[in-house]
Amino acid sequence: MHRSLRLGLLAAAIGIAALALAACGGSSSSSGSTGVADGSDSRIPAGAPFIDQDRLRFIPETLRVKVGETVYFKNSETALHTVNVDGKNVSGNMKKNDVFTWVFQEPGNYRITCDYHPQMKATITVDPS
Numbered sequence: 001m002h003r004s005l006r007l008g009l010l011a012a013a014i015g016i017a018a019l020a021l022a023a024c025g026g027s028s029s030s031s032g033s034t035g036v037a038d039g040s041d042s043r044i045p046a047g048a049p050f051i052d053q054d055r056l057r058f059i060p061e062t063l064r065v066k067v068g069e070t071v072y073f074k075n076s077e078t079a080l081h082t083v084n085v086d087g088k089n090v091s092g093n094m095k096k097n098d099v100f101t102w103v104f105q106e107p108g109n110y111r112i113t114c115d116y117h118p119q120m121k122a123t124i125t126v127d128p129s
């Protein structure tokens with residue numbers, strides 16, 4: 001009697017854990033698993049559109065936002081980076097742990113590049129709000 005109750009509780013706990021994992025997997029795959037801030041940096045709200053500068057790359061290299069949304073960029077490594085929007089340096093030099101924000105005012109596809117690393121490329125698609 002006691003044993004079967006315990007087994008039942010265990011099965012329920014496993015079921016809940018499986019549901020939680022499934023929910024996690026679903027939300028991360030729909031957001032591309034990156035591109036959304038996880039809240040680990042208090043300056044960047046969890047859920048905000050986010051591009052990391054790391055390993056000499058923009059991560060992710062594609063991002064979709066709406067007009068008026070704040071996009072967060074963070075330099076997570078020691079190399080200096082910049083955020084250039086359609087070829088224009090809008091951030092200035094970003095050192096390690098610097099955070100830069102940008103709000104796109106018009107729909108369209110924007111090229112994101114870095115002054116120092118030609119291989120750093122991303123595209124941000126801005127949809128009407």
Ligand SMILES: [Cu+2]
Pocket residue numbers: 056079080081082114115116117120
């Ligand atoms: Cu760079």
